[in-house]
C-alpha cells in the first residue's frame with residue numbers, strides 16, 4: 001500500500017503528538033517535522049528518528065548542535081502530500097501561500113480562523129464532508145469536546161439550545177511564561193467566548209452560547225454543560241447515548257478531579273499522560289424538564305490528536321466512512337474506550 005506522505009509544520013504541544021499518532025497508523029507516514037530552533041524538543045525528535053526541517057537561516061544552528069537538518073521547511077512541504085500545520089495560533093495563516101504554491105493539502109488547528117480553510121472539522125460530526133478536501137481546520141480542544149457531546153444528543157433527542165460555562169486551564173504544563181497563577185480571569189470578559197460560535201462552524205444548526213474563565217491550573221479544562229432538548233429523556237438514556245460514543249469516557253472510581261484523571265492516564269501508561277477522550281462524570285448527568293446537565297473534563301494537549309488523523313484520512317481519501325476511520329485511529333493509538 002502506498003502511504004500518504006505527511007509533514008508536521010510546528011513541533012510543539014500538538015505537533016509532536018500528531019507526528020507520533022501518524023507514525024502509529026499503517027496508511028500514512030511522517031516524512032518530516034519542522035523546528036525553528038535546536039532545543040530539547042528537537043533533540044528528542046532527532047532521537048526518535050524524525051527528519052527535522054528548519055528555516056533556511058537556522059540550518060547552521062542545527063548542524064552546530066549535532067542534529068543536522070534534512071532541509072528547509074519549504075523543501076519539507078514540497079515532499080509532502082499533506083501538511084499538518086501546528087504552528088502557534090495566528091502563525092499558521094501565514095503559511096497558506098507556501099502550501100498552495102507547493103500544491104499540497106493542509107490542515108490547520110483551532111488557533112486559526114474558520115475562514116482560512118473554509119471548513120472546520122470534527123470526526124463524529126462531519127467526516128464525510130471532509131473527504132477529498134484540500135484545506136481543513138481541526139477545531140480547538142474545547143470546541144472538539146463540545147462537538148463530540150452535542151452531536152449525538154442532537155441526533156437522538158434534538159438540541160434546542162446549549163449553554164456552556166468553561167473553566168479553562170491557564171496554559172500548558174511546559175509553558176513558563178503565561179498565567180494566571182493566583183487569579184480567576186473572565187476570558188473574554190465580553191460574552192460569548194469564542195467556543196459557542198466555534199461549535200457553530202461545525203454544527204451550524206446548534207443554538208449555543210458560552211462563557212469562559214481562565215483558572216490557575218495546567219492539567220485540563222472543565223465544562224459545565226446545559227442542553228435543552230426536544231424530547232423527554234432519562235439519565236440512563238443520556239448515559240447510553242454518551243456510552244456508545246467512541247471518544248467519550250466516563251470517569252468515576254474515585255476520579256473526582258482533573259488531577260486524578262491525569263494520574264489515571266499515567267497509570268494506564270498513555271503516551272505523555274494523554275487523555276484523548278471527553279471525560280464525563282456520569283454522576284453529574286442530571287435531567288429534568290427536557291434539560292440535561294453534566295460536567296466534562298478536556299485534556300487540551302491531546303484531545304484534537306485523533307481528529308487530526310481522521311482529517312488526514314478523509315482528505316487523502318484513504319477511507320470514506322468516518323466511523324471506520326475513527327475506529328482505526330483509536331485502535332492504532334491505543335484509545336480503548338471501556
Ligand SMILES: NC(=O)C1=CN([C@@H]2O[C@H](COP(=O)(O)OP(=O)(O)OC[C@H]3O[C@@H](n4cnc5c(N)ncnc54)[C@H](OP(=O)(O)O)[C@@H]3O)[C@@H](O)[C@H]2O)C=CC1
Pocket residue numbers: 009010011012013014015034035036037039086087088089090091109110111112139140141172300301304
Ligand atoms: N495547546 C493546546 O492546548 C491546544 C492548541 N491548539 C492549537 O494548536 C496550534 C498549535 O498550538 P500548540 O501546539 O499549543 O503551540 P506550541 O507553541 O506548543 O507549538 C508550536 C510550535 O511551532 C513552532 N513554531 C513557532 N513559530 C513557527 C514558525 N514560524 N514556523 C514553524 N514552526 C514554528 C514552535 O517550535 P520552535 O520555535 O521551537 O521550533 C512551537 O513549538 C494552535 O493553533 C493552537 O491554538 C489546539 C488545541 C489545544
Ligand SMILES: O=C(OP(=O)(O)O)[C@H](O)COP(=O)(O)O
Pocket residue numbers: 089110111140141142143168170171300
Ligand atoms: O485550543 C485551545 O483552547 P480553546 O478551545 O479555548 O481555544 C487550547 O487550550 C489553546 O488555548 P490557549 O489559546 O489558551 O493556549
